[in-house]
Amino acid sequence: MSPYSLSVKSMKHRMDSVMITVVSLALGVALLLGVERIRNEARYGFTNTISETDLIVGARSGSVSLLLSSIFHIGNVTDNVSWETYQKIERNPQVAWTIPLSLGDSHKGYTVLGTKNGYFAHYKYGQKRSLEMAEGKVLGDTYDAVLGAEVAEELGYGIGQQIVLAHGSGELSFVEHSENPFTVVGVLKRTGTPIDQTVHVSLEGIEAIHLDFNNGEGHVHHAGCNHASHKKEASSIDAFDALLAGDEEVDLTPTEITAFLVGMKSRSDAVMLQRAINVHDGEALTAVLPGVALTELWQVVGVIEKILFVVSILVLFVSLASMFGALMMSIKERRREIAILRSVGARPRHIVSLVLGEAMLVTLSAIILGAVLLYIALFALRPVIQERVGMWIEITPPTSTEWAMLGIIFCAGVVIALLPAWRCYRSSLSDGLTIKL
């Protein structure tokens, strides 16, 4: 029978209260680790809303506002990039690919993005994850649309659904391009990025509805809309007639786009091209490195992350406090036990080691149980989180930060036991062998 077994037997005897302490501490540990995981995944997911894209180029503005408008579809676009400039950059030998982005329309509050099929091939998020089709195919015809996962789910749309785009952004957009309904040809898998809330159509589709719109209703400028098509005037009636007649010759090449994404052949050339674009004498443009701008933006929205972290630390603090309370209670209950041990020759340091030993065992079991709970929860909830939030949580062994956290929790458990242990030491001296119960 070792001193260790004396501590274990004593704890077994008080199994109920010890278990409550262990479980409550374990929940605190699991919560802290869980929040730490989610917070890292959220930051990672956010700062990887777009990856593998080397530059985002738009009209001159701040890097965060360009990022917000082009990737997050938040805020109005004030200025555009001319098609000529876009094509000039596209032709740069260092550029591997470009994706034009044209914004300004909406469908039931969801952003409509005019682009090219290169979007589905080159757009990447997270750890080099490509966009995948849940069903259907990419854009083919002028009036084809590919929906983000949330749009399809929320509105209950499937392949073949006819949709009408509204002019301007926002749900209360009454001016609709009702003459030219689009047909849903594909639905994307959930990504956990703004793509889920986006309706993708071809650049030609955007051009086409605006040609039609301008001719039918006359030129009306709408909030949130800065389409170049409104500025086409002279040839538009002809173009509209040609369109109605089904003439293939009609020119649906846009004159302007909102922004475009650039992938370089060699990543290291990105900074050089960025500088060239930013100091460009002609059209006033801004090029940003997505990673840098995302990190900048995260510093603004990432406050929530810090709050989460603080909350989980508070939870852990409460769990530790409850362990402290449980220890204080237990030494009160154990005064008799302690007096007996003293009477058979146990020294105060034996008694102190019993209390500290118990705190160590409780904290250690709570840490192990908490980690087990976390991994069970991760495995159980991962498919649900993926489906609902579009966030794929990687299940990895504890990181060095997490190990450090666990180490700190263990030390905190022991430190917290010092006061009860000291109290025990004191009372074992003052009570001596007699104890008044």
Add this chain to the structure above:
Amino acid sequence: MKGEIAVELKNVRFAWEQEIVLELERFEVRQGEKLFVGGPSGSGKSSLLSLLSGVAQPTSGSLELLGKNLSSMSNSQRDVFRADHVGYIFQMFNLIPFLSVLENVTLPLRFSNRRSARVSDAKAEGLRLLRHLGMEEFIERRVIDLSVGQQQRVAAARALIGGPEIVLADEPTSALDETNSRVFVDLLFQECEDTGATLIFVSHDSSLAERFDRSYILGGEEL
């Protein structure tokens, strides 16, 4: 070594919060002697036990156990001394509920090298003592399923294991009825005689006093 002085207190004064609770001019117990210590409540019985067990130190005077001056020892030396030389029996609740009967009996051997050295096989010695005290059939029971009388016998076995020279008993029969008291005291006497231990038995029940070698009434005269 019957006849040698096992316990000697000279001009001992013990004060608790500035109030003198015990004053002994001379208190001597010989090795192997069975001493009854009586006296009304508040006469300093428990203070005397605290002094003898080395938990408290006299305010003044000298206190010698087995020729060793306890006052000159450090706290931890006194703890070791008690573990090695003193067996202690409480009034009640003597046993640790989560240990088996046998584990309770062999507990002192874990804290004293001297006492464990005297016992070659802890388990066998524990069983022998329990058998002597008529506890053979209860060894497998859980401690909390034992009657108070049975618990006190287990406590006696524990106080005696490893042959400590001095056994201190703090009102060990107060929770027992008259018959059980008698049986318990008989068994305790027998075991102390077997090992030659000095027994200092503190009780307010003076009817037991006549069976001891000698009695000492605190707050009164020596009989």
